[in-house]
Amino acid sequence: xxxxxxxxxxxxxxxxxxxxxxxxxxxxxxxxxxxxxxxxxxxxxxxxxxxxxxxxxxxxxxxxxxxxxxxxxxxxxxxxxxxxxxxxxxxxxxxxxxxxxxxxxxxxxxxxxxxxxxxxxxxxxxxxxxxxxxxxxxxxxxxxxxxxxxxxxxxxxxxxxxxxxxxxxxxxxxxxxxxxxxxxxxxxxxxxxxxxxxxxxxxxxxxxxxxxxxxxxxxxxxxxxxxxxxxxxxxxxxxxxxxxxxxxxxxxxxxxxxxxxxxxxxxxxxxxxxxxxxxxxxxxxxxxxxxxxxxxxxxxxxxxxxxxxxxxxxxxxxxxxxxxxxxxxxxxxxxxxxxxxxxxxxxxxxxxxxx
Numbered sequence: 001x002x003x004x005x006x007x008x009x010x011x012x013x014x015x016x017x018x019x020x021x022x023x024x025x026x027x028x029x030x031x032x033x034x035x036x037x038x039x040x041x042x043x044x045x046x047x048x049x050x051x052x053x054x055x056x057x058x059x060x061x062x063x064x065x066x067x068x069x070x071x072x073x074x075x076x077x078x079x080x081x082x083x084x085x086x087x088x089x090x091x092x093x094x095x096x097x098x099x100x101x102x103x104x105x106x107x108x109x110x111x112x113x114x115x116x117x118x119x120x121x122x123x124x125x126x127x128x129x130x131x132x133x134x135x136x137x138x139x140x141x142x143x144x145x146x147x148x149x150x151x152x153x154x155x156x157x158x159x160x161x162x163x164x165x166x167x168x169x170x171x172x173x174x175x176x177x178x179x180x181x182x183x184x185x186x187x188x189x190x191x192x193x194x195x196x197x198x199x200x201x202x203x204x205x206x207x208x209x210x211x212x213x214x215x216x217x218x219x220x221x222x223x224x225x226x227x228x229x230x231x232x233x234x235x236x237x238x239x240x241x242x243x244x245x246x247x248x249x250x251x252x253x254x255x256x257x258x259x260x261x262x263x264x265x266x267x268x269x270x271x272x273x274x275x276x277x278x279x280x281x282x283x284x285x286x287x288x289x290x291x292x293x294x295x296x297x298x299x300x301x302x303x304x305x306x307x308x309x310x311x312x313x314x315x316x317x318x319x320x321x322x323x324x325x326x327x328x329x330x331x332x333x334x335x336x337x338x339x340x341x342x343x344x345x346x347x348x349x350x351x352x353x354x355x
């Protein structure tokens with residue numbers, strides 16, 4: 001070995017820097033091959049997943065986080081073998097630059113690990129979503145979305161605990177015990193957020209509505225697009241995007257319009273008070289026949305509902321099946337036009353027209 005490689009530079013032999021440089025360059029060149037190999041091994045631990053996620057899809061999902069995790073692991077362990085130069089040793093508020101460098105390296109390593117863990121959570125979510133799509137029940141799909149977000153939040157908390165333990169040297173057990181009082185105080189301060197979280201569990205297990213349902217809560221009517229840990233997103237009939245706290249979705253009176261079995265329409269014909277009874281009989285008969293001829297109408301009623309000083313009221317009610325809204329509106333229009341033609345044919349005037 002040449003003598004100049006034994007010379008020290010920043011308290012370390014030049015040969016050590018050379019070896020680390022060779023290792024890092026080799027790792028950068030081979031990171032794709034090594035990462036794909038490790039991804040293939042990891043994929044082999046889930047043989048039943050092949051039915052829902054192929055190998056290429058799995059590798060595309062976790063390859064980049066795996067590459068950076070491996071590369072940074074090599075970086076951290078390589079530089080750990082070097083002696084930290086005395087010339088760079090500076091204390092800042094009783095913390096040395098070596099401690100700061102170690103902390104930064106460990107923090108980045110933990111961040112890459114948590115990122116890899118969240119990609120694995122996405123992998124499992126894809127599998128369970130594929131299984132959920134095989135059933136007609138949409139609640140399975142929303143459970144997948146909910147628990148994917150939930151476990152990602154747990155992974156982030158795990159990352160914070162790992163940083164606290166391995167970077168700052170905190171005793172996790174004592175830290176958790178010490179935080180119990182603080183946690184209680186935070187729970188009181190964030191009571192509304194906790195109530196929304198509990199409400200989200202109620203929504204998923206009690207299933208008052210699912211993603212895709214048309215609901216009405218207070219004065220908001222729209223289609224549920226997403227149910228999260230804290231809130232539910234609703235696309236209104238005005239195409240606006242409303243975020244509703246889950247607590248309000250549970251505590252308020254909620255009308256799930258998608259679960260209705262019938263649609264109801266009501267027509268009040270206020271006839272001129274001097275309309276002859278014979279013409280009213282004919283109008284009732286025509287209305288009855290008209291409703292009977294409509295295939296979408298399941299039940300109906302046509303009655304002379306009220307006789308007043310200024311008008312005679314004919315009440316027409318009918319119920320259709322759970323048909324599409326546009327078809328329901330079209331049916332109402334057809335029936336209303338037929339009734340107007342019947343009034344014109346029978347020469348029956350509505351109350352107040354002469355005035």
